[in-house]
């Protein structure tokens with residue numbers, strides 16, 4: 001298996017550590033983090049690259065001693081098999097993503113939530129598979145982030161949205177605080193009371209938000225950087241002050257920047273040295289301390 005061929009790595013982290021940025025392959029890194037430590041996991045993996053991985057057959061989805069709750073065994077394998085027959089490229093992508101999502105599930109606290117940020121070309125497959133992996137009852141939302149930027153196709157409706165799938169670890173105990181979320185202006189303020197206009201409305205599952213402005217304060221120059229406003233809503237709703245937030249496709253570190261601004265703590269992982277350089281700059285004048293480390297290859301098991 002790919003995971004078995006990979007070098008084991010260790011990261012010295014406990015919930016009493018400072019914020020942490022780790023350089024290295026995320027699967028190897030997150031395997032060394034303790035279970036149930038994070039209230040929120042946000043993942044923004046690169047769009048399906050079609051990278052061909054060596055075939056791996058998952059016959060049981062287990063992580064340590066815990067079985068993934070909601071994992072339906074044969075049902076999941078059957079759905080995966082159908083999708084495999086249908087779309088080779090997605091299949092290769094899922095082989096990459098699946099072990100990482102299983103780790104995300106293991107790392108979520110009982111009240112924790114996963115936000116998986118995807119491109120419209122893959123989100124429908126991922127939703128079917130996540131329903132089977134986390135359990136249909138753990139599905140919370142499909143958020144549409146709509147923006148209006150860049151070239152527009154003339155031969156079909158121009159695609160101007162991303163999809164963020166939201167799954168909770170435990171549908172009975174998950175944390176979600178809508179009162180902590182910044183409210184937004186009413187679209188038709190004339191139709192509601194002045195009091196409501198002043199308070200603003202709770203965002204729905206469709207979020208209109210600009211991309212990162214090219215010359216704005218938050219622009220880091222990292223090509224796939226996501227806007228802080230999107231992460232702000234996610235972190236406000238699905239974590240509390242002092243909670244730990246994990247992003248192991250960290251890129252420019254947007255999740256960490258917003259988490260720190262909101263009084264949360266964070267662990268970020270990225271394998272790209274340019275991402276690590278961008279994060280060093282981004283966190284240089286942060287008040288909360290941030291440690292940077294390379295994943296260390298563990299000594300062979302005796």
Ligand SMILES: C[S@@+](CC[C@H](N)C(=O)[O-])C[C@H]1O[C@@H](n2cnc3c(N)ncnc32)[C@H](O)[C@@H]1O
Pocket residue numbers: 024025026027044045046047222224225226227248249250251252253254255269270271272275
């Ligand atoms: C779409 S970008 C994330 C952008 C980020 N949300 C932001 O706001 O800047 C995906 C990131 O995943 C990283 N990545 C891809 N595969 C990885 C792996 N196996 N381990 C660690 N990082 C990986 C890439 O280097 C890239 O920075």
